[in-house]
Amino acid sequence: MSKRKFVVKSGMIDLINFAKMIPERKAHLENGPLRRVPATYPINELAKLNHPGKMELCVSDIIVHSEDVKSYILKAENSNKKLAPFRAGQYLTVQLKIGNSLVTRPYSIASTPNDARKGFYNITVKRVPDGFVSGYILDNIKIGDKITAFSPEGTFVYEPIRDAKTVVGIAGGSGITPFLSLAGSIADGTCDADLVLLYGARTSKDLVFKAELDELGKNDKITVVYVLSDSKEKGYEKGFITAELIQKYAPETYSIFLCGPKAMYEFAGKEIEKLNIRKKFVRFELFTSASKASQIPGFPMDKDGLTFELTVRQFGKEKKITCLSNESILVALERAGIEAPARCRSGECGFCRSKLVSGDVFVPSNTDGRRIADIKFGYIHPCSTYPMSDIVIKID
Amino acid sequence: MSKWDAIVIGAGNGGLSAATTFAQAGKKTLLLEKHNVPGGFATSFRRGRFEFEASLHELCSFGSVPGMGNVRRIFEELGVYDKVEWCRIPDAYRMITLKDPENYDVTMPFGVAAFIDKMEQYVPGSRPSMTKLFALGEKMRDTGEFFGNIKGFDGKLVMDILQDHTDFIRVASYSSNEILKAVGVPKKARDIFNAYWCYLGEDTDTLSFVHYMGMVERYLSTGAVCAKGRSHEMSCAFQERFEELGGTVYFNSFVDRIVMKNGRAIGVHIAGRDEIEFADCIVCNSSPHNAIGKMIDPKDLPEMAVRKTNARKFAGRGFTMFLGLDKSPEELGVTNHCYMIYDTADTVYQRKSMNTIEGNNAQATCCLNLAVPGCSPEGTTIMYFTTLYTEDCWSKVKEEDYVKTKEYVANKMIDNFEKATGAKIRDAIEEIEIATPATYARYTDAPQGTIYGYNSEPWDGIVPRILMTGSDDLIPGLYFAGGYGTQLLGFGSAYTSGYQVANRIMKKQEKGERI
Numbered sequence: 001m002s003k004r005k006f007v008v009k010s011g012m013i014d015l016i017n018f019a020k021m022i023p024e025r026k027a028h029l030e031n032g033p034l035r036r037v038p039a040t041y042p043i044n045e046l047a048k049l050n051h052p053g054k055m056e057l058c059v060s061d062i063i064v065h066s067e068d069v070k071s072y073i074l075k076a077e078n079s080n081k082k083l084a085p086f087r088a089g090q091y092l093t094v095q096l097k098i099g100n101s102l103v104t105r106p107y108s109i110a111s112t113p114n115d116a117r118k119g120f121y122n123i124t125v126k127r128v129p130d131g132f133v134s135g136y137i138l139d140n141i142k143i144g145d146k147i148t149a150f151s152p153e154g155t156f157v158y159e160p161i162r163d164a165k166t167v168v169g170i171a172g173g174s175g176i177t178p179f180l181s182l183a184g185s186i187a188d189g190t191c192d193a194d195l196v197l198l199y200g201a202r203t204s205k206d207l208v209f210k211a212e213l214d215e216l217g218k219n220d221k222i223t224v225v226y227v228l229s230d231s232k233e234k235g236y237e238k239g240f241i242t243a244e245l246i247q248k249y250a251p252e253t254y255s256i257f258l259c260g261p262k263a264m265y266e267f268a269g270k271e272i273e274k275l276n277i278r279k280k281f282v283r284f285e286l287f288t289s290a291s292k293a294s295q296i297p298g299f300p301m302d303k304d305g306l307t308f309e310l311t312v313r314q315f316g317k318e319k320k321i322t323c324l325s326n327e328s329i330l331v332a333l334e335r336a337g338i339e340a341p342a343r344c345r346s347g348e349c350g351f352c353r354s355k356l357v358s359g360d361v362f363v364p365s366n367t368d369g370r371r372i373a374d375i376k377f378g379y380i381h382p383c384s385t386y387p388m389s390d391i392v393i394k395i396d
Numbered sequence: 397m398s399k400w401d402a403i404v405i406g407a408g409n410g411g412l413s414a415a416t417t418f419a420q421a422g423k424k425t426l427l428l429e430k431h432n433v434p435g436g437f438a439t440s441f442r443r444g445r446f447e448f449e450a451s452l453h454e455l456c457s458f459g460s461v462p463g464m465g466n467v468r469r470i471f472e473e474l475g476v477y478d479k480v481e482w483c484r485i486p487d488a489y490r491m492i493t494l495k496d497p498e499n500y501d502v503t504m505p506f507g508v509a510a511f512i513d514k515m516e517q518y519v520p521g522s523r524p525s526m527t528k529l530f531a532l533g534e535k536m537r538d539t540g541e542f543f544g545n546i547k548g549f550d551g552k553l554v555m556d557i558l559q560d561h562t563d564f565i566r567v568a569s570y571s572s573n574e575i576l577k578a579v580g581v582p583k584k585a586r587d588i589f590n591a592y593w594c595y596l597g598e599d600t601d602t603l604s605f606v607h608y609m610g611m612v613e614r615y616l617s618t619g620a621v622c623a624k625g626r627s628h629e630m631s632c633a634f635q636e637r638f639e640e641l642g643g644t645v646y647f648n649s650f651v652d653r654i655v656m657k658n659g660r661a662i663g664v665h666i667a668g669r670d671e672i673e674f675a676d677c678i679v680c681n682s683s684p685h686n687a688i689g690k691m692i693d694p695k696d697l698p699e700m701a702v703r704k705t706n707a708r709k710f711a712g713r714g715f716t717m718f719l720g721l722d723k724s725p726e727e728l729g730v731t732n733h734c735y736m737i738y739d740t741a742d743t744v745y746q747r748k749s750m751n752t753i754e755g756n757n758a759q760a761t762c763c764l765n766l767a768v769p770g771c772s773p774e775g776t777t778i779m780y781f782t783t784l785y786t787e788d789c790w791s792k793v794k795e796e797d798y799v800k801t802k803e804y805v806a807n808k809m810i811d812n813f814e815k816a817t818g819a820k821i822r823d824a825i826e827e828i829e830i831a832t833p834a835t836y837a838r839y840t841d842a843p844q845g846t847i848y849g850y851n852s853e854p855w856d857g858i859v860p861r862i863l864m865t866g867s868d869d870l871i872p873g874l875y876f877a878g879g880y881g882t883q884l885l886g887f888g889s890a891y892t893s894g895y896q897v898a899n900r901i902m903k904k905q906e907k908g909e910r911i
Contacts, residue, residue, distance in 0.1 A: 350433075
């Protein structure tokens with residue numbers, strides 16, 4: 001730049017304009033309107049409606065499918081309050097106080113997004129052998145009981161931009177619920193997709209929601225195929241959900257969505273591999289973490305069955321409890337009645353992210369949903385982490 | 397009842413740097429965050445086999461030694477720099493227009509000389525004016541650095557500015573385009589030079605020259621960086637450093653009330669908890685609109701705090717689409733890290749079109765793999781597409797139309813990207829996530845989902861804001877850090893504002909003034 005000073009309009013005008021800036025801004029600020037500054041905005045209210053955090057619900061009805069499977073119709077305790085909207089395939093995390101324990105469990109929502117707009121959710125609970133929470137719910141929860149739940153979460157949803165036009169749903173046991181929601185929203189026109197549902201069960205008596213599915217199957221966009229492993233019955237496929245069976249019912253391009261018990265993931269997972277389809281067309285909903293950690297590949301067997309001390313720091317306070325090498329740290333927290341943040345219970349969502357201050361842990365690689373920096377800076381997801389020594393964690 | 401030297405509300409970039417600055421000076425500091433992760437918008441999230449960067453495109457004012465930018469200097473001074481693995485951004489930007497008569501498709505490099513050379517290729521004859529412009533820009537940078545490094549504000553400072561920064565004073569009151577025209581930059585070169593405008597969210601007829609030129613000059617002269625572990629790594633690094641220095645962080649702690657006594661902010665109440673945390677001073681990383689609109693009892697508010705808050709105008713509300721793709725960038729035909737895609741290079745027209753969901757065709761698109769090689773598995777790509785809404789148009793979207801509206805914008809972004817670049821991305825989408833203004837509102841409680849703080853109105857640009865630093869305080873004992881502050885929006889600005897406000901408070905204390 002030349003030695004000559006840079007001038008925009010003229011030396012004097014530039015200086016005057018500069019000198020005017022502060023008084024002008026001061027005047028603008030001081031003459032701001034004297035009315036209440038808004039406490040909220042429509043978009044922030046929509047965000048709160050979509051993600052209210054905790055919701056106080058009550059059981060308005062119970063549908064008994066069998067002694068071991070019941071559906072719970074949940075409404076807002078305060079009938080003026082809208083329920084959080086959700087997308088078909090998402091889950092609701094229920095928080096329960098059972099004895100001294102404060103536990104959470106995720107349940108896929110079986111009802112449709114439009115049902116939520118009308119004011120209710122349906123979650124279906126199936127008895128898990130030796131299950132702490134499912135048994136409690138099935139045997140104790142009555143109509144009129146209050147239930148605390150967290151906003152719907154989850155990514156097991158149909159995304160038209162990403163997924164094929166046809167979803168091949170593979171369902172087993174209570175894994176049928178997200179598909180019931182999806183089928184319902186296809187039928188009512190909220191979701192524009194085709195669904196081929198392969199629903200596996202042992203016998204036709206084990207098919208929960210069969211009547212509803214038969215009805216939904218009348219829709220041109222929905223095909224329901226029942227696959228029975230233990231009995232040969234007319235009008236049903238016999239056997240397991242194999243690659244051949246998928247090919248028999250699927251069109252040329254499709255997305256596979258799978259939700260079911262652990263055994264089904266193991267079997268169907270291998271069958272899906274045989275189909276050699278791109279990862280983008282295969283989605284699993286993971287719910288069940290192994291009840292016993294020592295069954296997980298990679299578990300250090302010399303640590304099987306040990307008890308350790310767990311020091312928990314939260315909001316500047318400290319508490320010492322016991323934990324077991326075979327149980328996730330989250331279970332130890334819940335047993336001690338500590339309110340620990342948690343949602344998905346399968347390592348994925350990150351709501352339970354906590355700092356591991358000291359100690360050794362085992363994190364199974366298939367459920368390690370941590371961020372890169374969280375691993376670097378020593379964070380864990382207690383729902384999918386097992387203590388291997390005395391440990392100290394900070395959970396706030 | 398605990399007594400803190402300082403409480404910082406919100407662990408966003410401004411909150412983290414303010415808290416760490418306090419802790420480094422030995423102040424007993426409590427940092428409160430409503431979320432369970434630090435960073436505010438500076439975070440990441442996982443979907444399938446991808447970990448997405450939530451917001452950062454590139455961090456400027458970093459540079460290398462010597463010639464270190466002031467943001468890097470803050471990272472170094474606070475002991476955070478070495479905790480982060482940094483990656484350099486390869487090139488400045490590629491600007492493509494969809495409907496402009498000039499049909500722009502220009503790729504601009506970092507480095508002032510290289511940038512001027514490239515401009516000369518695109519716009520023959522532009523060299524003399526561009527050279528002149530950057531000489532002026534260098535002076536703006538000196539002044540900007542001077543502002544970025546000041547730790548307090550007083551009368552002496554004004555004298556320093558008047559004596560040592562005369563070129564700054566001459567251009568300070570003008571918009572970017574006014575100066576570009578005064579320097580004689582040809583129209584086409586102005587169009588290309590203005591491409592970064594959407595990073596500041598205001599058109600270049602309005603944007604302060606000092607602001608825009610300062611940013612461009614910093615980007616070009618010192619390049620830009622991002623963190624290998626996404627901006628979550630930067631946030632975690634800050635938090636770890638803060639705790640090493642003796643600071644206390646509580647997550648899942650939403651401050652719903654600022655406690656006042658005799659006109660002073662003296663403490664905060666955390667939702668769902670009994671006790672009140674008291675402190676000598678409170679630094680709020682949430683917006684002044686939230687503090688004045690809902691955290692303080694209206695009867696405790698001075699009239700001027702209300703007037704000053706209501707005078708401000710929100711800047712852009714954010715929208716981002718995140719894609720995980722199952723092909724490599726080469727397979728997709730994605731060759732650049734940063735694409736600016738507009739209907740037109742006319743920034744006034746373009747900005748105006750961003751006031752509706754239908755009209756908005758502007759997008760800043762990043763391919764993370766080109767800055768952070770290996771950020772996703774072999775043969776895959778991470779991209780994110782960001783736009784801003786200059787009005788609160790998303791508030792008109794009904795709940796039942798919300799998902800469909802998200803998809804509408806996402807589809808438009810994909811189509812426009814493919815049309816502009818010739819790359820084929822749609823069929824390779826393995827993961828998609830969409831953040832709307834409602835998402836931003838939920839994540840940080842930002843009013844209307846604003847991600848750019850207060851707009852750079854002609855009267856509320858960076859120069860008068862900086863010059864009026866101290867007099868912007870609204871309530872005794874309460875200070876603000878982050879994108880709503882003197883340095884306006886952006887990662888670097890937010891870090892700087894937190895660092896500056898903490899130092900300003902401590903300087904007042906040293907002088908025995910009431911804080």
